Amino acid sequence: MTGRVIEQGHLLAHGVGSRDDLPIPFAYALTGAAVALIASFLALGLLWREPRLDPAGAGRPVPSWLARGLDARWFRVTLRLLGVAATAYVVMAAVAGRDDALNPTAGVVYVLLWIGVPIVSMLVGPVWKMVNPIRSLHWALSRALRTDPAEGMSPLPASLGYWPAAVSLLAFVWMELVAPDNTTLPVLRVFFAVYVAVHLLAATWWGSGWFDKGDGFEVFSSLAGRLSVLGRRADGTIVLRNPLDGVAGTPVAPGLFAVVGVLLGSTAYDSFANTPWWVTQLQSGPLSAEVTGTLGLFGAVVIVTSAFAGAAAMSGRGSGLRPLDVGAEYAHSLVPIVMGYVVAHYWSLLVLIGQQTVIQLSDPLGTGANWLGTGGRGIDSSLAGPTLVAVVQVVAVVTGHVLGVVLAHDRAVGILPPRRALVGQVPLLVLMVCYTVGGLTLLFAA
Amino acid sequence: MIRRGSCLLAGLVLVLALGGCASGDDDPGDAGTTASASATTGGSASSSPATETEQAVEISVAVTDGKVEPEPRRVEVAKDSQVRLIVTSDVDDELHVHGYEVEAELEAGRPAGVELVADQTGIFEVETHETELELLQLEVR
Numbered sequence: 001m002t003g004r005v006i007e008q009g010h011l012l013a014h015g016v017g018s019r020d021d022l023p024i025p026f027a028y029a030l031t032g033a034a035v036a037l038i039a040s041f042l043a044l045g046l047l048w049r050e051p052r053l054d055p056a057g058a059g060r061p062v063p064s065w066l067a068r069g070l071d072a073r074w075f076r077v078t079l080r081l082l083g084v085a086a087t088a089y090v091v092m093a094a095v096a097g098r099d100d101a102l103n104p105t106a107g108v109v110y111v112l113l114w115i116g117v118p119i120v121s122m123l124v125g126p127v128w129k130m131v132n133p134i135r136s137l138h139w140a141l142s143r144a145l146r147t148d149p150a151e152g153m154s155p156l157p158a159s160l161g162y163w164p165a166a167v168s169l170l171a172f173v174w175m176e177l178v179a180p181d182n183t184t185l186p187v188l189r190v191f192f193a194v195y196v197a198v199h200l201l202a203a204t205w206w207g208s209g210w211f212d213k214g215d216g217f218e219v220f221s222s223l224a225g226r227l228s229v230l231g232r233r234a235d236g237t238i239v240l241r242n243p244l245d246g247v248a249g250t251p252v253a254p255g256l257f258a259v260v261g262v263l264l265g266s267t268a269y270d271s272f273a274n275t276p277w278w279v280t281q282l283q284s285g286p287l288s289a290e291v292t293g294t295l296g297l298f299g300a301v302v303i304v305t306s307a308f309a310g311a312a313a314m315s316g317r318g319s320g321l322r323p324l325d326v327g328a329e330y331a332h333s334l335v336p337i338v339m340g341y342v343v344a345h346y347w348s349l350l351v352l353i354g355q356q357t358v359i360q361l362s363d364p365l366g367t368g369a370n371w372l373g374t375g376g377r378g379i380d381s382s383l384a385g386p387t388l389v390a391v392v393q394v395v396a397v398v399t400g401h402v403l404g405v406v407l408a409h410d411r412a413v414g415i416l417p418p419r420r421a422l423v424g425q426v427p428l429l430v431l432m433v434c435y436t437v438g439g440l441t442l443l444f445a446a
Numbered sequence: 447m448i449r450r451g452s453c454l455l456a457g458l459v460l461v462l463a464l465g466g467c468a469s470g471d472d473d474p475g476d477a478g479t480t481a482s483a484s485a486t487t488g489g490s491a492s493s494s495p496a497t498e499t500e501q502a503v504e505i506s507v508a509v510t511d512g513k514v515e516p517e518p519r520r521v522e523v524a525k526d527s528q529v530r531l532i533v534t535s536d537v538d539d540e541l542h543v544h545g546y547e548v549e550a551e552l553e554a555g556r557p558a559g560v561e562l563v564a565d566q567t568g569i570f571e572v573e574t575h576e577t578e579l580e581l582l583q584l585e586v587r
Contacts, residue, residue: 018544019568022587274569276518279580284513348568386567386587 020274021348021443024390029444032394036401036436040429043405044422051414053407055249056234059241067238076130083131093364094192099185102366106183107357109192110176113217115346116354118224122339126225128218134196135211135218138203145204152207161254161328164202164214166262168195170301172216173266177273178293219259223335226250227403243336247407250332254324257312257331261305263338264435267345269300271442304435308334311431315412318420329415330428333407337432340400341439344393348384355379393443401436405429501527506557507581509535509574514581522585523564531572532559533581540575543584 061067069075094105121127129135142149172191181187203210211218225231226246232238234249250256272278273296281296282289309327316326355377362375370376408428416424503523508515523529533541539552543560545568550560552574564586572581 018547019566019570020583022568022585274583276520276583279518279583280514283518283579381566 024443028394029440032398032440039402047409053248053410058245059239079130087133098366104360111353115350121221121225122227125228125230126222128221134199149208153205156206162259163255165216165219166258168216169262252328257327260334265301265304267341269297271446275446311427314427315424319416333404336400336403340396343396347392351384397439504530506532520583520585530561543572545570
């Protein structure tokens with residue numbers, strides 16, 4: 001017996017996180033599924049028959065001192081500078097730090113940026129676009145070239161829509177869930193060097209509007225931010241609003257359903273990939289682990305996305321809209337479902353590895369420093385106890401489902417002819433029930 | 447069609463997931479490789495919650511030609527029980543229990559292992575560093 005205990009920093013040895021949540025109790029899964037099912041049919045029977053959600057005039061304006069402060073130039077510039085400083089700090093750790101499990105870079109990327117930013121956005125609005133360091137870099141580059149950052153060389157084609165964001169998100173989740181050695185510094189450096197270069201070039205060519213539709217991290221944050229009670233009306237007024245109004249105001253554009261499909265499909269794959277059965281396929285199957293993993297991840301994304309596109313197309317029959325356009329009309333209704341599943345799946349990771357990352361950030365170069373004063377802290381696991389986690393998971397998934405059903409209903413009565421409005425929703429309802437039962441099944445069994 | 451397809455998917459996921467879990471449990475043939483509660487109390491290792499009794503669970507795994515025997519599975523143990531992992535690898539390697547952060551050197555052909563007290567709940571991967579294989583998952587509840 002030569003067991004020895006090593007430092008807690010080893011938690012992130014490979015893949016993100018070192019533990020998974022226990023399966024939720026069967027009764028929780030069953031209750032969640034029943035609530036989702038009943039809520040869906042109640043919605044069909046009881047909800048309004050005319051569109052009610054009103055993104056343009058939603059909510060109540062916040063007090064004028066608050067609105068002035070949030071829109072003040074000094075506030076915006078401060079946020080940008082903070083974004084640049086924080087990025088520079090992490091780049092220092094990624095370039096000059098030691099490539100070991102105590103380096104904070106992987107935790108920053110896979111937990112703070114990937115999970116933390118969307119969850120914060122869901123609470124207070126689309127924060128990433130305000131701090132996005134690639135935007136700041138593009139601004140500086142445009143100043144150096146004496147061009148207008150918003151202009152670029154050529155107008156951004158509307159037909160591109162959100163497709164570039166879907167592709168950049170797919171590239172990221174492939175690194176997160178499939179790529180070998182994906183928490184080591186060389187892999188992270190290469191990924192982000194390419195990511196920044198591609199988006200900087202695209203924004204230089206098409207102007208800074210590129211980031212709104214093309215930068216996966218910004219699109220994810222902005223979609224999550226639609227669920228915030230703090231938002232803007234179409235005329236820019238800052239309001240406290242019903243989150244449903246916020247989501248209903250998501251711009252309808254090509255490729256949005258693919259963005260949502262990548263987010264939902266990859267989270268489902270992450271859950272599924274933890275089952276011993278899939279682990280066996282990865283390490284003893286006929287193909288290499290990378291090929292099997294890639295097929296599994298892309299397969300999950302394709303199935304989730306095409307099921308949605310199909311359901312939307314069926315729903316739109318008789319509306320005079322083209323099937324893909326119907327998909328674009330409904331895509332926003334999956335945003336709360338995505339966020340519910342992200343919270344369910346990554347809650348404990350955010351709580352535990354989030355804290356660990358903050359501790360590790362105090363010593364970015366691995367020199368034993370404690371620059372932020374967080375170095376000596378322990379990890380408080382009281383927000384990640386098994387019962388609390390199970391409750392958070394079921395509540396998040398079911399809440400996402402119910403909000404999704406209401407959003408789809410409101411859009412259906414808006415775009416479908418009155419006599420088709422109820423029947424037309426059924427394909428989407430069935431799809432959402434499938435997503436939710438599938439999600440709960442993964443939480444229970446995977 | 448599509449609707450039916452997606453429901454089929456959910457069903458498939460269910461079957462696969464359950465199959466995946468079940469395949470870990472229905473493997474009682476090889477006594478040496480199955481988790482066995484060597485506690486004298488008759489109760490199963492999984493159901494009774496953290497009583498301060500010394501339940502010891504012994505788990506044996508072999509790695510040969512990059513194959514894990516028995517196949518990767520979930521081994522359920524009660525919180526606070528004593529867990530003894532014995533691994534026999536055909537190459538020199540390093541054993542690592544995630545979350546508990548316990549490691550042991552493995553010498554080719556010689557059984558070696560670690561002992562730990564399962565005091566955190568969750569699912570923890572047990573893996574080898576050189577061959578990068580997941581041996582099993584420890585489910586502590």
